[in-house]
Amino acid sequence: MSSSANLMVDNLGRRTLKDKFYKVLVVVLSIVTISPIVLIIYELIVKGYRQISFDFILKTPPDTFEAMTALSSGELIPGGIANGLTGTLLMVVLASVIAIPVGVITGIYLYENPGKFLANLTRNVSDVLQGVPSIVLGLIAYMWIVKPITNGFSALAGSVSLSIMMLPMIVRSTEETLKMIPQTIKEAALALGVPYYKVILRVLIPTSFSGLLTGILLGISRVLGETAPLMLTALGSTMINLDITKPTSAVPLLIWEFYNDPNMVDLIWSSSLLLMAMVLALNLISKRIAARTK
Amino acid sequence: MNDNSVTIKDPVLSIRNLCVSYDKGKYAVDNVSADIKRNAVTAIMGPSGCGKSTMLRAINRMHELYENIETKGNLILNGKDITDMPTIQLRRKVGMVFQRPNPFPTMSIYDNVIAGYKLNGIRLKKSERDDIVERSLSDVTLWEEVKDTLHKKGSFLSGGQQQRLCIARALAFDPEVILLDEPTSALDPVATSKIEDLLVKLKENYSILMVTHNMSQAARISDYSMFMYLGELVEYGKTKDMFTRPKDRRTEEYLTGKFG
Numbered sequence: 001m002s003s004s005a006n007l008m009v010d011n012l013g014r015r016t017l018k019d020k021f022y023k024v025l026v027v028v029l030s031i032v033t034i035s036p037i038v039l040i041i042y043e044l045i046v047k048g049y050r051q052i053s054f055d056f057i058l059k060t061p062p063d064t065f066e067a068m069t070a071l072s073s074g075e076l077i078p079g080g081i082a083n084g085l086t087g088t089l090l091m092v093v094l095a096s097v098i099a100i101p102v103g104v105i106t107g108i109y110l111y112e113n114p115g116k117f118l119a120n121l122t123r124n125v126s127d128v129l130q131g132v133p134s135i136v137l138g139l140i141a142y143m144w145i146v147k148p149i150t151n152g153f154s155a156l157a158g159s160v161s162l163s164i165m166m167l168p169m170i171v172r173s174t175e176e177t178l179k180m181i182p183q184t185i186k187e188a189a190l191a192l193g194v195p196y197y198k199v200i201l202r203v204l205i206p207t208s209f210s211g212l213l214t215g216i217l218l219g220i221s222r223v224l225g226e227t228a229p230l231m232l233t234a235l236g237s238t239m240i241n242l243d244i245t246k247p248t249s250a251v252p253l254l255i256w257e258f259y260n261d262p263n264m265v266d267l268i269w270s271s272s273l274l275l276m277a278m279v280l281a282l283n284l285i286s287k288r289i290a291a292r293t294k
Numbered sequence: 295m296n297d298n299s300v301t302i303k304d305p306v307l308s309i310r311n312l313c314v315s316y317d318k319g320k321y322a323v324d325n326v327s328a329d330i331k332r333n334a335v336t337a338i339m340g341p342s343g344c345g346k347s348t349m350l351r352a353i354n355r356m357h358e359l360y361e362n363i364e365t366k367g368n369l370i371l372n373g374k375d376i377t378d379m380p381t382i383q384l385r386r387k388v389g390m391v392f393q394r395p396n397p398f399p400t401m402s403i404y405d406n407v408i409a410g411y412k413l414n415g416i417r418l419k420k421s422e423r424d425d426i427v428e429r430s431l432s433d434v435t436l437w438e439e440v441k442d443t444l445h446k447k448g449s450f451l452s453g454g455q456q457q458r459l460c461i462a463r464a465l466a467f468d469p470e471v472i473l474l475d476e477p478t479s480a481l482d483p484v485a486t487s488k489i490e491d492l493l494v495k496l497k498e499n500y501s502i503l504m505v506t507h508n509m510s511q512a513a514r515i516s517d518y519s520m521f522m523y524l525g526e527l528v529e530y531g532k533t534k535d536m537f538t539r540p541k542d543r544r545t546e547e548y549l550t551g552k553f554g
Binding site: 182184188191193194195198199202203206207 | 354356359381382383384385386389390392393394396397398399400409410413414415460463464467
């Protein structure tokens with residue numbers, strides 16, 4: 001009897017040790033997971049905050065000579081990224097205008113016809129689309145828009161490539177959100193004699209509105225920082241441009257340009273900080289909306 | 295075999311040879327015929343899977359939404375065959391209340407009551423709307439509880455209040471028949487007894503057909519009872535008679551708790 005009691009005590013000791021080991025492991029791995037984002041934000045703030053000002057938001061970038069003069073006299077680089085901000089805004093809004101209706105309607109179709117061949121095909125294709133490298137989407141928009149339609153690099157082409165990127169996210173989030181609505185809500189409306197299309201428009205969409213919005217915001221925050229497709233489509237511009245048929249700048253494009261210019265390299269931190277803040281804000285807003293409706 | 299053991303004069307609804315199948319050749323409701331009495335509560339009882347909800351849902355043609363479900367037979371509502379009616383007209387005449395309270399989560403209490411009008415695009419004057427809302431909510435004894443919060447979301451109410459709101463929503467159309475699919479199975483005893491009292495009161499003006507799992511509930515509030523088993527209408531009669539002198543052995547076994 002004493003031997004078996006000893007065995008249990010032995011076992012207990014080992015199990016407690018194991019338990020402690022795993023607890024420490026989980027904490028360490030959690031820290032490893034969150035540390036990159038903390039370090040990134042820290043780095044951006046430390047290196048970028050000095051450049052952030054009203055000018056930075058309202059003015060276009062200096063030319064390389066101005067930047068060099070400012071640098072050599074030890075001043076801050078003048079100017080800002082207004083052309084990038086307006087360009088990003090223009091292209092993201094246009095991309096949303098294209099992707100949201102198509103994505104939401106497709107999502108509703110998938111929800112309504114779960115077993116149909118066309119629906120399954122659409123769902124799988126949309127999943128594949130999500131995995132297509134963004135540079136390839138840029139190439140496609142180049143072939144479809146830049147060459148035949150706008151005869152040159154344009155904001156429209158950039159928007160199309162971004163909208164293709166957003167599409168699968170919106171499709172899937174629409175379908176998943178609609179699936180979460182209890183069937184009984186739908187039946188309640190149908191039992192009142194409401195026609196099917198009105199049940200979708202006036203009951204299902206309002207009920208799942210916050211879910212749809214979350215998906216859309218995440219889609220937007222996903223494309224906000226896209227650079228590769230824009231290089232082949234929007235190209236960039238030194239001025240503020242609101243004409244969708246003309247080359248247009250964007251914040252991530254500017255960051256790439258600053259990186260390539262030794263005199264302006266200091267601007268990449270503040271630009272990245274601003275971009276990061278926008279993405280983070282959108283993410284937090286969508287998390288908020290999602291949490292509020294659960 | 296499915297002969298009614300009662301004859302009902304001037305029935306509000308006549309069910310004739312109703313068959314519903316989910317799979318071809320397998321009937322969830324098998325050749326059911328019955329007349330439903332006007333201004334009375336008729337309860338449909340039976341063990342799970344006996345087809346009672348399926349039959350109820352056939353009456354306002356909810357099955358049409360699902361391609362694989364096949365419905366045969368005739369349903370005659372006040373002398374008119376419902377299969378020829380446009381669904382909007384039918385569903386105004388036949389209100390339905392579901393097992394779980396399902397007010398529209400995005401709508402206020404007020405809008406929930408007149409949802410049938412709103413969603414169908416039927417325009418009403420404000421005074422008419424106010425009248426309908428007050429009458430329907432008073433009918434379900436909810437008016438006093440919610441009259442100051444009419445424009446709050448319906449989902450803030452308690453479960454029992456929500457279910458009464460759903461009944462009010464069905465009453466707003468002033469239907470000829472109200473179908474209730476186990477309306478109290480998701481509610482606590484207090485809320486349940488409120489709904490039961492309400493149904494007894496409502497039968498003065500409406501004809502009520504109710505599916506229930508709960509035998510004592512059927513005994514308490516129904517005037518007529520049906521007992522269904524494996525899709526078949528085994529016995530139909532006055533509730534008092536059925537509970538005291540069941541004719542069929544299966545009814546007796548069910549009522550005495552031998553199965554179900």
